[in-house]
Amino acid sequence: MAKCFISSTCLMLILSCVESCSLPRSLYVIVPETIPPEYQVAKVETVGCDAKSTLLTVKDPSFTINSNGAVVALTSVSVAERGRTFFVCAQDNSRPESKMKVHLVRSTMPTKHQRGQGFLIRSKRRWAPPNLTVVENYVGPYPKLIERLVSDTSARYKLFYTVEGEGFNKYPTGVFNLNRDTGDLFLLKAVDREAFPVYSFVVRSWDTVINKETDENLPLKVVVDDVNDNPPEFVGPLQFMVPEHCSVGTVVGKVNTTDKDQIGTDHVKIRYTLLTGTDMFAIHAETGVISTTNNTLDRELKDNHLVVVQIQDMNGAPSGLVATSTATIVLSDINDNPPTFMKTSPLDYEKTNNVQLQITAQNQAPLNGSSASWQSIPVNVSVTNEGPEFSAPSIRFIVKENTPNGTVI
Structure with a gap:
């Protein structure tokens, strides 16, 4: 009885999007236990590749691949019961190399089924x-x-x-x-x-x-x-706080995001960008961490800053889906301004010509293990008179015209 080998293929797992040159991730092929020379194992189909510049290679010396994608055995190849695997790679001028794992699965043997007293x-x-x-x-x-x-x-x-x-x-x-x-x-x-x-x-x-x-x-x-049918989304409030006058590179906070598309693909690989506030802040393109770019943040001049954050999947490729939101960065206060007096002097002779003060001397550390108390001393302050002064800054008199000189007004 002549033996007839049947070969068929099944594309498996995840196919890449058509935006770039790619191969299916896996290819399963049913093959005979011994593959003869010049036997076509499978035909590889690329997705989104430039036909003129695409280069196909096979990472197994027992096989070659033609320009039309046909994988052909160069020599007689034995396939173990557990199968055999190798890689096929594709690359054109637009993108890095794409790799596909080819699984050779040995075909099953014929089986017998009893029918009456004979066999079918x-x-x-x-x-x-x-x-x-x-x-x-x-x-x-x-x-x-x-x-x-x-x-x-x-x-x-x-x-x-x-x-x-x-x-x-x-x-x-x-x-x-x-x-x-x-x-x-x-x-x-x-x-x-x-x-x-x-x-x-x-x-x-x-x-x-x-x-x-x-x-x-x-x-x-x-x-x-x-x-890639789901745009990235922001997770949690975009509200951060950082001290004023902090040093360059101080971490303000991290922008958290999610994407409903498949984990492990470029569909969920997000690129972060600041659209505003770049004079004061920067964001890490891959992690989403916001940090300061100078040390001139001053709460007394502006106590919060609003910056627009953009997130884009496909690692920021033009085909990626985009979302934006506004982050609020509040500046916390530091003690960078000494206290000032409202008046140059609080003493007024006409109101109080004598002030009694009590001055106490204390250590910064409290007294401990002693019955003594802090010592005080009275101080008597006499306020001197600075002379007469007008009760108002100007006085108004009414004088008739043509009044003779020397007239008392």
Whole structure:
């Protein structure tokens, strides 16, 4: 009997956004136990890459990759039961290198099923890898084929397929559909990763010849791939306090933020910027820590400062989503002004010509272990008269015109 090797691929996990040249993070490939030379293992699809400048490389000397993305074996390659992995890299002129991990999974062997007194030989059948992906907010058209879960079913061994779980008959329902005859899995409507990131369900196969369920049920997960559809948000009040006349580089406070998109991606990598107040303050672009840039902050001149803070995801790339808010920085007082007298002298002869004072001498530290008390001495202050003065700064007289000289007014 001639052997027939079947190869198929399933893009796994998270696909990068189309804003830059990238590869899927993982690629699972079903391969024979021994891969012959010139055997095409898979075909790699890039996302958002410049076709003219894209360079594809494979990090395994047993394989090469053509310009069209086809990964081909250079020599005979054995695949262990646990599988084999290597990396494929893509890079164009616009962005750093993107890397994808390729998982080679050895195909299963044919199985036998008893029927009456003889045996029904099932032809080799392939299930898809256990995790699939869909991109959130897909705009259509629907239904969208996600994956053909089964291939190579012999005409002698007819199966049909049923499914139960999330996205089908469990909440949220009506998201997917499975063709019972072909095993094709379809997406029926847009999904939101932030609302439901992973769908788990089980596909069961039924033997129409013996009218029984087979023993090759397949637990599956559909992972919702994130897109950057949530802007960053500020967390907590933007109110800080710093002493006046503090030194350059004094930390004022940290701006706290969050983003509902997927952790570990550029979708949640936030860049911080000050839009105002840059003459007095600066903000660290990656941590959001605000600090002073000079030592001239004076509470007596201005006791608080309002600065506008901008946060942008995608690490500040032009495609990143933006939010702004105003931070209040209050200056706390330090003892930088000596007390002053309201008048040059409090003594007035016409009001009090003699002032009795009592002067006491004390240490800064209190008396301890002694019955003695602080000593005082009376002081008598006599106020001298400075002479007559006008009760008002000016006096007004009325004089008729043509009054002779020497007339007493």
